[in-house]
Amino acid sequence: MEYEYPIIVNELTKKFGKQNEIVAVNSLSFKVNKGEIFGFIGPNGAGKTTTMKMLIGLLEPTGGEGHVAGFDIVKEIINIRQITGVLPEPAGYYDDLTARQNLRFYASFYDIPDKEDKIEKLLELLGLSDAIDQKLGGFSTGMRKRFGLAQALINDPEIIFLDEPTSGIDPKGAQMMRDLIKKLSRENDVTIFLSSHSMSEVEEICNRIAVIEKGKLLAVGTVEELQDMVREKEGVQYILEISDILLQDAADKLNEIDGVHETCISDDVLYVHTNTHMRTEIAKSIKLMGGTVSRFEEDRMDLQKVFLKLIGS
Numbered sequence: 001m002e003y004e005y006p007i008i009v010n011e012l013t014k015k016f017g018k019q020n021e022i023v024a025v026n027s028l029s030f031k032v033n034k035g036e037i038f039g040f041i042g043p044n045g046a047g048k049t050t051t052m053k054m055l056i057g058l059l060e061p062t063g064g065e066g067h068v069a070g071f072d073i074v075k076e077i078i079n080i081r082q083i084t085g086v087l088p089e090p091a092g093y094y095d096d097l098t099a100r101q102n103l104r105f106y107a108s109f110y111d112i113p114d115k116e117d118k119i120e121k122l123l124e125l126l127g128l129s130d131a132i133d134q135k136l137g138g139f140s141t142g143m144r145k146r147f148g149l150a151q152a153l154i155n156d157p158e159i160i161f162l163d164e165p166t167s168g169i170d171p172k173g174a175q176m177m178r179d180l181i182k183k184l185s186r187e188n189d190v191t192i193f194l195s196s197h198s199m200s201e202v203e204e205i206c207n208r209i210a211v212i213e214k215g216k217l218l219a220v221g222t223v224e225e226l227q228d229m230v231r232e233k234e235g236v237q238y239i240l241e242i243s244d245i246l247l248q249d250a251a252d253k254l255n256e257i258d259g260v261h262e263t264c265i266s267d268d269v270l271y272v273h274t275n276t277h278m279r280t281e282i283a284k285s286i287k288l289m290g291g292t293v294s295r296f297e298e299d300r301m302d303l304q305k306v307f308l309k310l311i312g313s
């Protein structure tokens with residue numbers, strides 16, 4: 001089926017409880033572009049898992065609608081299953097079966113040519129060749145996660161849903177997973193919808209990010225766009241090191257400029273908080289005072305900081 005957006009949700013809502021008193025997902029609307037890695041972040045209980053479960057047909061929405069690969073998430077879930085991969089597999093894995101046997105089982109749901117070859121290649125890709133004939137019950141958490149990704153890829157999916165793909169994995173295994181996720185998106189044009197609590201991971205691999213809290217969408221965009229949203233609200237902070245004039249004199253002078261919020265001196269560094277980008281004005285003012293600027297940086301907000309600002313902590 002031809003589709004413009006791999007995932008679209010429109011006012012998607014899920015309520016729980018006898019009187020629908022728990023609003024887990026509250027009128028969520030967003031679109032995911034083809035081939036992008038879309039990060040879905042939010043504090044505990046924000047509604048991430050509930051949203052993902054609705055997208056893969058495990059929960060029925062109480063309101064709104066959603067389409068995955070152009071298929072309706074309520075009426076056409078069978079079509080969606082054929083072309084998507086999910087980690088972790090909702091039905092779980094068979095601990096008494098080996099990795100190879102488990103993959104054979106999942107492969108049996110799809111029309112895959114040369115299944116045995118595919119199974120071996122996938123397990124090799126995930127660094128599990130040595131464990132191919134070991135029972136899954138004996139796998140470590142990290143091995144299980146990597147196996148889960150192999151399983152999610154068995155049907156060459158166009159869209160993959162990954163819920164916390166690297167939690168509980170050691171740094172080497174996590175990097176392997178991230179590299180593979182990036183490769184899938186870059187080289188195979190696979191669309192990836194990923195929820196994670198690791199801000200550095202999301203910052204490293206996601207093209208765009210949606211931030212949700214209490215079931216509502218707070219913001220969506222690239223890291224840069226989210227940074228701009230926060231700056232618009234919170235202003236910009238510059239970090240300066242200056243010689244030839246007293247830092248306090250520079251601070252006093254800058255405080256007179258319209259748009260400079262506040263200044264602060266700490267360890268021979270001058271921090272200038274402004275309403276908006278004011279690099280030129282600040283540089284000019286210091287030059288006029290006879291100061292020499294040896295360091296002039298804008299405080300780079302990483303995703304962790306942006307996230308905390310967006311959710312108002």
Ligand SMILES: Nc1ncnc2c1ncn2[C@@H]1O[C@H](COP(=O)(O)OP(=O)(O)OP(=O)(O)O)[C@@H](O)[C@H]1O
Binds near residue numbers: 017
């Ligand atoms: N089956 C259910 N019955 C009642 N309430 C539920 C149910 N499932 C989820 N909830 C509630 O819905 C809200 C969202 O939960 P959800 O698991 O989607 O959040 P999350 O963002 O995935 O959280 P976490 O980061 O902790 O995994 C929470 O308040 C949760 O308690």
